[in-house]
Amino acid sequence: MRGFLVALQFLTILPLEIKSEVKEKDFGRALIYFPVVGALIGLVLALVLLAFDFLPNLAKIALVLTSSIIITGAMHLDGFADTCDGFFSGKSKEKILSIMHDPHIGTIGTIAVVSLLLLKFSLMASISKDILWKSLIMMAVFSRWIQVLACYLSKYAKEFGKARFFIEYASLKEVIIGGLITVTLLYVLENWKGLFLFIPVLAAAFLLINYIKRRIGGMTGDTIGAVSEIIEVCVLLFSLILSRIPV
Numbered sequence: 254m255r256g257f258l259v260a261l262q263f264l265t266i267l268p269l270e271i272k273s274e275v276k277e278k279d280f281g282r283a284l285i286y287f288p289v290v291g292a293l294i295g296l297v298l299a300l301v302l303l304a305f306d307f308l309p310n311l312a313k314i315a316l317v318l319t320s321s322i323i324i325t326g327a328m329h330l331d332g333f334a335d336t337c338d339g340f341f342s343g344k345s346k347e348k349i350l351s352i353m354h355d356p357h358i359g360t361i362g363t364i365a366v367v368s369l370l371l372l373k374f375s376l377m378a379s380i381s382k383d384i385l386w387k388s389l390i391m392m393a394v395f396s397r398w399i400q401v402l403a404c405y406l407s408k409y410a411k412e413f414g415k416a417r418f419f420i421e422y423a424s425l426k427e428v429i430i431g432g433l434i435t436v437t438l439l440y441v442l443e444n445w446k447g448l449f450l451f452i453p454v455l456a457a458a459f460l461l462i463n464y465i466k467r468r469i470g471g472m473t474g475d476t477i478g479a480v481s482e483i484i485e486v487c488v489l490l491f492s493l494i495l496s497r498i499p500v
Contacts, residue, residue: 257290259283264290264397266326281422284401288434291397294324295390302386314377317389318370332478333369334362336465339475341365346469350411353475369482376489380496387442388492391450394438395488396481398431399458403480406462407472416474446495454487 260283261267301320305313322330338359339349352359358366380388404423409416439447461483465476472480 255279256282257286260286260290261293264328265294265324277418278422280418281424281427284404284419284423284427285430287397287401287427288394288431288438291394292390292434292438294321294397295393297324298389298393299386302382302389306382310382311378314374317377318374321393329478329481330366330369332475333482334358334366335475336479337365338362340465340468346410349469350473353473354411369486372486373489376486376493380489380493384492384496388489391439391442391447391492392485392488394435395451395454396484398435399484400477400481401427401431402458403462403472403477407466408470410469410471410473410476416472416477419477420472443492443495446498450488450491450495453491454484457487458484 256279259279263283264287298317298321301317302313305316308316335353335355335358338355338361339353341361342349342352344352377385377388401423404416404420405425405428407420409420411417436448436451439451441447443450458480461480462472465472465480469476
């Protein structure tokens with residue numbers, strides 16, 4: 254239960270207080286619950302979509318997108334912006350990490366976030382409403398499991414930071430169980446299309462994680478957030494593509 258609370262506290266803005274002392278290994282154990290928390294986030298977004306179904310489609314999508322930002326406290330978006338600022342600077346590893354550590358967002362980061370949100374908005378608006386609620390859940394679950402995978406496949410690129418213990422104590426157990434949860438939900442929601450979606454999105458995640466590792470020698474909290482945001486876009490994109498394929 255403590256692992257679940259740690260995951261919930263880290264991935265959402267819920268004001269949780271964990272009474273017992275949280276140890277370093279608890280961060281690793283919390284990873285197993287990341288897809289579960291992702292499912293809860295996706296369910297909230299699906300409920301928002303349903304609650305505002307009486308509104309025009311674009312207004313409804315805007316509320317869903319805004320809700321996704323509020324629930325997470327824009328944490329992953331912030332990481333995405335910092336990562337883009339650092340990686341597109343064309344500098345060395347040390348300079349990239351320094352730029353990412355700067356709390357101020359740069360021009361590139363601002364453009365990247367606006368572009369990402371526009372892409373998410375357009376993809377959500379293009380998916381039919383009978384499929385969109387499923388896509389929102391798949392998006393939230395898949396992206397949180399990919400965070401687990403990124404932690405397991407990497408070492409921490411900095412000396413200190415919030416994500417350090419997640420990366421240091423990530424094990425294959427969390428990856429496998431989280432993967433099974435993810436695949437099961439994809440199949441339950443979209444049958445064979447869900448399984449087909451799994452393959453290209455996972456391939457994109459591997460390419461992205463390896464690219465980041467080559468540039469800075471590992472992962473940070475910012476890059477994990479960036480990977481999560483990009484995978485959300487990938488899930489929406491392939492959901493749209495697969496929805497156009499006749500059964």
